[in-house]
Amino acid sequence: MNKFGYRHGIIAAIIISVCVIYLLRLFTYQVVDDTYKIMADNNSQRIEIQYPARGLIYDRNGKLLVDNQASYDLMIIPRQVKSFDTVELITLFDVTREELEKRMATCRKYSPYKPSILFSQIPGEKYAYLQEKLYRYPGFYIQTRTSRKYNVNHSADVFGYISEVTPRQIEKDPYYSSGDYVGTSGLEYTYERRLRGKKGEKILLVDNKNRIKGSFRDGEYDEEAIVGQDLHTTLDIDLQDYAYKLMQNKKGGIVAIEPATGEILAKVSSPGYDPQLMVGLDRGKNYRALETDPLKPLFDRTTMAQYPPGSIFKTIQALIGLQAGVITTATTAECHGGAPIVGGRFMKCHWHDSPVTFKASIENSCNPYYVNVFRRLLENPKYKNVREAYGEWRKSVLEFGLGNRICPDFASEVPGSIPTQEYYDKVFKTKNWYSSYIISLSIGQGELLITPLQMANIATILANRGYYITPHIVRPTGDSTQAPIQKHVLPIKRQYFEDVIEGMELVITNGTGRMARVDSITMAGKTGTVQNPHGDDHSVFIAFAPVENPRIALIVYVENGVWGSRYAAPIAGLLIEKYLKGKISDNKKALEQRMFESSLVSTVTSTPKTPTHD
Amino acid sequence: MTDRPKTLLANIDWISILLYTVLVLMGWINIYAASYDETHSSIFDFTQRYGKQIVWIGAAFILGFLILLTDSKFFTAFSLIIYALTILLLVLVLLIGDESKGARSWFEFGGIKIQPAEFAKFATCLAIANVMSRHNFKVMHLPNLLLLFAILALPAGLIILQNDTGSALVYSSFILVFYREGLHGSLLLMCFVAAALFVISILYTPFTVLVIIICATLFAHYYYRHSPREILRIILFIGGPFALFYLLKWLFDWSFSDFHALLGIYALLSIGGLYYLYKHKLKHLTILLLVSWMCVGISASVDLMFDKLQPHQQARINELLGITEDTKGVGYNVTQSKIAIGSGGFWGKGFLQGTQTKYNFVPEQSTDFIFCTVGEEWGFVGSAVVILLLMTFILRITKMAERQRSAFSRIYGYGVASILFFHVAVNIGMTIGMVPVIGIPLPFFSYGGSSLWAFTILIFIFLRLDSNRLQVFR
Known part of the structure; x- marks a missing residue:
């Protein structure tokens, strides 16, 4: 029965040769060829979410009521953060040291490796200032997205407002991830799916000085964001x-x-x-003031x-x-x-x-x-x-x-x-x-x-x-x-x-x-x-x-x-x-x-x- | 009977047990690194994957121990019943299983998920061993071949219905068992050539593929004729015109592709050669030439499939072949995986120091792509150690299979080795971009209870059979 015993050698040879081929390939990748090392060491990649502009809101005669404006978020990747000038940040954002540390701890808790928002909706002039200093803040970068700009100073009860998603919302709808905005009340809530559009993704190459070197593989794997659909209201x-x-x-x-x-x-x-009170750095402060107002403007x-x-x-x-x-x-x-x-x-x-x-x-x-x-x-x-x-x-x-x-x-x-x-x-x-x-x-x-x-x-x-x-x-x-x-x-x-x-x-x-x-x-x-x-x-x-x-x-x-x-x-x-x-x-x-x-x-x-x- | 435990202990292959234990522990260390999170650093944090894996490993050791205590006759006598029960489970999971990620392949019992497809491997292996070890069983006999094919196709088909084509492809590895038991070598060779051609066509440009086919043809030619002069002549016949073409291309700035030029030259030479072969009645070489052109045709059609087809059709073929769908575009996962492994260097970045695997660039990093963590954190040295350990283990099993007196044990042993080999070759191959991405686990390394237990059962049944090798002659 054992007349095919010689085939043990052939089978062993097949197994060994596959392993040897793999070892040779690994040797090329890991020791001989530097391409991948350079890609990994000097160019760590950053997946940057492309936030679509939310849909606009018009009145019955086509007048623009709710518009968008550029806004900036200061992001951190906790694991990449080294020592930085905390005093500068504290004065720039007018927060206490404890508040800053608390925010950073929250980000770290979410994930040491994934980016989180440290300060959201930074106004343009602070952004300009920060952008120049950013090279001194390893692990920090600025993300651009849009926030709401209202052409009227009333009707907040109709439009509602947007805020950051809660962990529960993230769990319920996998579309969202931490730091995303979601309509929380009014039309922004009811028509969230239509207004939000679809997020895109851009894979960027970033060098060890935190500078963007370009897009990974010429944007081959990038995904364009899709702008949200507009709402036409019946309001006059x-x-x-x-x-x-x-x-x-x-x-x-x-x-x-x-x-x-x-x-x-x-x-x-x-x-x-x-409604503009709900946009920008002071959003939290404004919200608390509205909440405690005896005239109940939020109602x-x-x-x-x-x-x-x-x-x-x-x-x-x-x-x-x-x-x-x-x-x-x-x-x-x-x-x-x-x-x-x-x-x-x-x-x-x-x-x-x-x-x-x-x-x-x-x-x-x-x-x-x-x-x-x-x-x-x-x-x-x-x-x-x-x-x-x-x-x-x-x-x-x-x-x-x-x-x-x-x-x-x-x-x-x-x-x-x-x-x-x-x-x-x-x-x-x-x-x-x-x-x-x-x-x-x-x-x-x-x-x-x-x-x-x-x-x-x-x-x-x-x-x-x-x-x-x-x-x-x-x-x-x-x-x-x-x-x-x-x-x-x-x-x-x-x-x-x-x-x-x-x-x-x-x-x-x-x-x-x-x-x-x-x-x-x-x-x-x-x-x-x-x-x-x-x-x-x-x-x-x-x-x-x-x-x-x-x-x-x-x-x-x-x-x-x-x-x-x-x-x-x-x-x-x-x-x-x-x-x-x-x-x-x-x-x-x-x-x-x-x-x-x-x-x-x-x-x-x-x-x-x-x-x-x- | 009183000294049974003693003989059992003495006859168990301790080298295998040692290899098994070392591999499982190395696997755990890498799962720990892949899913490491500074906020949950206790190794007994059961909300984390490495914490859960400790439980799976503990259970696997107990399972292995229990199998060693079981009478080996149990496995031989009940092999077909075990097979039938597993098939039943595979049918049941299709009907009442839990669905996750589009695959209906799980049973859930109080938080523990069981994947019957994983356990079907050892059951099928037992059934194959049972059938093939029957008296006077000859592989090269058509009804027998069909029977073996049916035994494999039944679980494989059910697993494909669960949308888990990767796991179904594992059954193709039994070709090695059949070869060992007498399958004609040419059939194995054909399978290898087809598989190799397919993989090469996906990985390389048509020009490279054609060069490889021509070289292989020349190699086979030499094997038949043992005539270096003829080989040299053919090389001149092909190389000469091609060099001329290149010169012309350079001089006149042609845009004609190298591939088409080489194809044309090879075609002309083949037609001329065919006349020559016909005149000299060289039947073998005529067949060789035909096979060579068949390979060209196949590779071209594989190429066509992947270049000319619509993306969704490509995706469907990928799905058919069990190639995992690439959500971020073809090659993203593999590129990330290669960067992770490549950045490891010779010595690696060190335990928990890997960055690529941590930034979630590598998908499925603790399951299918666990080898990335090995490559990144332990470098070439670590990767080589893992590959060599796995290879040693597989070779050890084939060697143990050869020492069996009973055909059942031998065939089962080869089945174990083949399944392990397929998993290792495909899994590591895909992380270094040599095999299309097929979602199957790396034995002992990938996270997950079902796969670890399945490999444990597979191996320990063989160790149990092996411990009885001196007493039983089946």
């Missing part, structure tokens, strides 16, 4: 500017929507802050604030009541400065003609009228009990885009809430409730929570007589990553809307919204008051114009504005005039001036509560 920046001016020194929010398209024309959260008052809607909710009650058939436009109610309601209580109202008709109930915002509407809805014999009727009512209310997030462009948007039956079961500890338990919902108070954005959407639904398009601030591009823009039609007859709108026109011509009136523009509106347990009530006004063919629907809400008629209505009127006519008529200049100048931020003192009426 002139209107936005004007709205910010009107809101100066006032807390509150404004959302204006083009009813036919759902496009957001203006979105104001006041007080805002200059987006249009999508993150939620309140009981107050009297503007009466329009919804009227529509639901008409559609359910529990009232007609002929229904009247008795009200003499208020009226006794269920449970032996008395609902206050202000003085107006009695009995009050349907149209007058909106014009005068009559509380007892809507108590009556809500009672009829809840005690509708169609349903077994109040609980079941409430369920039906709640369903109708949700149709108005309440209780849910409606704008896909703002991730921080809160849904608000319309309490469920289960919620009240728990509160009342029974399933057998009476309409008197929840009667304050009838006039938009109680457990209802609605965001200003949702209130603006109610104005849109009224303007459109029964539908709304998903409110959005970024023009859809057919990109699959973007949430679809949909049309939501409410199951309420168009005629009922016309009835309510007639009442809302009276609000402008004769009622609480007179301050919003603009000659030659037909307008429909409704004032409201948001109860504020911490101080003066908030003033709310929704409106749209022109009534026949609405081009703008909006909400203005001013914190501590006491009544809708005092601040919210005049501001809304000025905005509508500005948008539809392009300028303010002379007879309103004085009012405009008053709005510019009035300040409410110091009146955060608590005053006795006024009853719910306006």
Whole structure:
């Protein structure tokens, strides 16, 4: 069997010859040939990330709102760092020695071999100074990328800001590595994938004096960065500017929507802050200042604030009541400065003609009228009990885009809430409730929570007589990553809307919204008051114009504005005039001036509560 | 029976155990260096690769010890069952295994990942030994060859389905076992020529490849005819016109390529030679000439594949051949690896002093490219020691295989040596740019429990069989 034994020698020879060939090759590489040694010793390579410029942000008329500017980061590779002039760095960057050491320790902890950012977003003149001295700092180099440059000094709540990625984000998305920027709020967050582009990579040869000698293999292995895609927003920046001016020194929010398209024309959260504060070396300092500011400029008052809607909710009650058939436009109610309601209580109202008709109930915002509407809805014999009727009512209310997030462009948007039956079961500890338990919902108070954005959407639904398009601030591009823009039609007859709108026109011509009136523009509106347990009530006004063919629907809400008629209505009127006519008529200049100048931020003192009426 | 442990101890090949231990420890030192991080310097830091590798090594020693305690008849009697079970595992991993990096090749048991493909090597080796050691088994008998091919193709095919073509190619190394057991030498030669041609075509320019083929043809010619005069004449016939061509090219500044000129000259000479061979009825030389032209054709087609094809088609062929995809462009990994090894110099930069492997320039530095760390930190001396140790170990195993009385043990031994040799040759070859990048581990050096345990089982079964060599005649 062992007749092939001689082949052991041949096999051994094959094995030995392969090893000998390898040894010869290794000898050439390691001992004879210096090429690789020179490449490794004198030219260590540095993989430099090529950061793409983020996409730009434009307004609806193509005006550039958010731009980019060159910025510089001081990078270190801890392992390559030798002794250097720490005093120079400390004075240049205005930090303490401990701070510098702490930063360096963080970099070392991340990786002794990989580059990390020591100081980010260095301004141009410091960069120029540092660039010349850099040869004395082995292990340091400067990386160029872009940072944001804003052409407006407001609207930070829309744009949001970018910041360095957190370790958790890196873990979740392998695209990111330490030191990368990522959109953290606003559009920068929502459209991060579109705006960020794609990073590239450049392999550089660096000599032992830390100077770039060129690219490795003529850039054969380099990867170009791909610039981010631009965003085209639906904002009208002139209107936005004007709205910010009107809101100066006032807390509150404004959302204006083009009813036919759902496009957001203006979105104001006041007080805002200059988005440029979030860029540059002082970013951290600025951020901490904004965070501790008692006026909460970081809080987006249009999508993150939620309140009981107050009297503007009466329009919804009227529509639901008409559609359910529990009232007609002929229904009247008795009200003499208020009226006794269920449970032996008395609902206050202000003085107006009695009995009050349907149209007058909106014009005068009559509380007892809507108590009556809500009672009829809840005690509708169609349903077994109040609980079941409430369920039906709640369903109708949700149709108005309440209780849910409606704008896909703002991730921080809160849904608000319309309490469920289960919620009240728990509160009342029974399933057998009476309409008197929840009667304050009838006039938009109680457990209802609605965001200003949702209130603006109610104005849109009224303007459109029964539908709304998903409110959005970024023009859809057919990109699959973007949430679809949909049309939501409410199951309420168009005629009922016309009835309510007639009442809302009276609000402008004769009622609480007179301050919003603009000659030659037909307008429909409704004032409201948001109860504020911490101080003066908030003033709310929704409106749209022109009534026949609405081009703008909006909400203005001013914190501590006491009544809708005092601040919210005049501001809304000025905005509508500005948008539809392009300028303010002379007879309103004085009012405009008053709005510019009035300040409410110091009146955060608590005053006795006024009853719910306006 | 009472003195069984004593005979066991006495009959175990302690040289092999020593080589095994030395290699595993050297491997660990290099994994430590490759994944070294100043913030985690304790060798027992189990969050780091070197810490985990200590656990794998400890387990491997226990595994080896257990195998030495097992009755050697177990391996011979159950060889086919072990093979069948492994095939079952390979099928199962395809169906319910964990997917990572696009390959479905892992089982995970409470944080420990097991790769069945690694264990299929020793099981296949046992099955081959079982079949080939049967009475009157002749390799050069077509049904037998087909059977052997099927035994190899089954695990190899399943492993290819797992997207791990590199590990599947390992089974081609059994050609050495077959050769040892009687496979005709020409078949081995053919395989070698094909493999060599393929590798040469990828590595060198067409001109160089053609020169190599012509030289090889001349070499074979001399082997048949033993006539230096004829060789000299042929060299003159080729060299003369080529020198003339070069002169003309220089004088008239032609842009005609050297490759096409040499190809033309060789073609003309071959046609003339064919007439001569036909007249003198030199059948062998005619075949030689045909084979030579076949080689030219093959190398040209390999070249075509890699130059003329679209990048994604190239990538697909690379994938088919188990060549690891190069994310940063063809050759980046190998260039980095060569810089790391080349910069090591004669004595190396010293333990933990390597820079190239540390800056993450070298990919997979603690797994497939671990040899870079050896080359960079220990220099030519260290690389040579590692290669010589591995070679000694492999040769030791073939020598031990020869001393077996039982065919089973001998064949198994050659299987072990062939598998080890393939791993060493391909892995080190790719780090120094002599073999395309195929992702298979360097035995005892690459990080990873599955591969270390698989090699341990492979080798210790043979050591166990060897310790019984005097008692058993199978």
